Amino acid sequence: MMTNDIKWWQKSVVYQVYPKSFNDSNNDGIGDIPGINQKLDYLKKLGVDIIWLNPIYMSPQIDNGYDISNYRKINPILGTDEEFDTLLKSAHKLGIKIILDLVVNHTSSEYPWFKDAIKSKDSKYHDYYIWKNGKKGELPNNWGSSFGGTTWEYVDKLGQYYLHLFAKEQPDLNWENPEVRKDVYDIMKFWLNKGIDGFRMDVISLISKDPKYPDGPLVQNRKLGSYYAGAANGPKVHEYLQEMNREVLSKYNVMTVGETPHTSSKEGVLYADASRNELNMVFHFDHMHLDYGKYGKYSDKRFKLVDLKRVLTEWQNAMYEHNGWNSLYWSNHDQARPVTRFGDDDGEYRTQSAKMLGTILHMQQGTPFVFEGEELGMTNAKYNSIDDYTDLETFNTYHRFIDQYNLSKKFTMRSIYLKSRDNARTPMPWDGSENAGFSESKPWIKMNPNYKEINVKNALDDKDSVFYYYQKLIKLRHDLPIVTTGKYELLDKDNPDTYCYLRKGENETLFVAGNFTVENQTVKLPKFNDDGEKIISNFSAPNKFNGDNLDLPPYGTVVYLFSSKT
Ligand code: GLC
Ligand code: CA
8 A cells, every 4th residue: 555545534543432421511420512522632632533423413312322313403411513513623623533423224213204104104204214014913024123022013003014123213214215315415414514524334234125025044042033134235235325425425525434234354345445435444343243152242252362363364354455444443332341352351461451452453454443441441340230231232132131041140141241332331430539520420321330440540640551552552553654554464373372463564564463361472573684673562572673582471562663574
């Protein structure tokens, strides 16, 4: 890749803010938009270039904003339209861009389109959604929804079912209808004309359904079938995205990242190959699936490093070969905290493993996403009781495991400790005071019990903190073009304990190594003609290095820059 072809989003780092849990400015216990504004200098200090905000629109909050009832209005619990404009302006003043979540696979059932659609088959909006005629009790197919139960909801008055891949309050839009697409494009233009810098597109791989609506296979011990075969990467998804690009995106200098569940690297390049004019990059799930067990996501299985290296390498290579671009992430608002999932959790090496994970991810080719609190090395929450959880996916799983599968409460809670989406949604701990400086009232969701130790204030007071390490990783991306351009090459792929790779530039090479264990490990280096210069490390690695073997302490990581090729 040539240095002068680089787009702004290719040398940027994104910080994901979960608005409800970031900072509460009016002390009602819910994070809000003015609260984000108050913390922009913190984000500037970290050095990130772009903020991605989870949905901030009007919403009954069945799924924390992923059920939108007005796409053009800010949810009053989060602030006013003017307060959003102010946030955008102050961020831009600091040189920080803002991208918003575009949730258009479905609307809320409270959205005016749906409220009209459900009244009569003659409504103009009826065909905005997906309906199947039928008798109550005779489901159109066997699909099970993401949050439990069937994907079909019966409306007596109409004698029809409507489709909802997620909650029944999230009816799927009918993208076959050109009016729907046009209205979606208008919504996008509304925000782009306000000056936002792009979109993260929610479950965008699911917008085109197989018109045959085939039954799905029974997987993960579920009684209902998987909808992916008939809904993921459907027949017209690329046609729609190319149209969206033509009609909207191509007219603005913005970035797009599509969330694409159930998408292999082979399918992924179809979205992100620049010559196809669809999206800039996608969030794939291959590394998120490595610890799925018999019952799917909620499992106590641990990932295997060899598999992690395999899937990440596959995506690195696929995007490189196809003129695409990768997103790089360890976590988001739907996932466990990375130190718990891939590192040493709250053990002796928590901060070491947080830094190691950051290094392994940030030195790859792509655009890194930091989820709020990751820069503190936050852990999963582990609340004592199921009643402390708030997320509908967590509740549905709890009841499915205990009532339907007769699994033990112990196994169920252990899986929830490891995978509940609430692990990511605990309020940002700003300091060790009551409610962690997040709010003066009781937060909408409980704090992580370890916030007195793991918080921003402690991180800023400690020059060895994960925060300052992330600050350095982000700066390296800005300062060293090879971090953006270098060709990735995996080393020692079958080593179960360490992750080593190269980034090869025109005349220089980066060597990146990480130890994923609590033991000392020795890694092998290829032969270089010169001494490598240490760029970053979480231990006292030699400043210059040129040898065959390098010792890494538990969760140790180091990056060397060689001004030669291997
Ligand atoms: C995406 C979101 C998730 C939401 C779902 C339905 O996966 O990240 O939070 O529940 O889509 O919109
Ligand atoms: Ca508030």
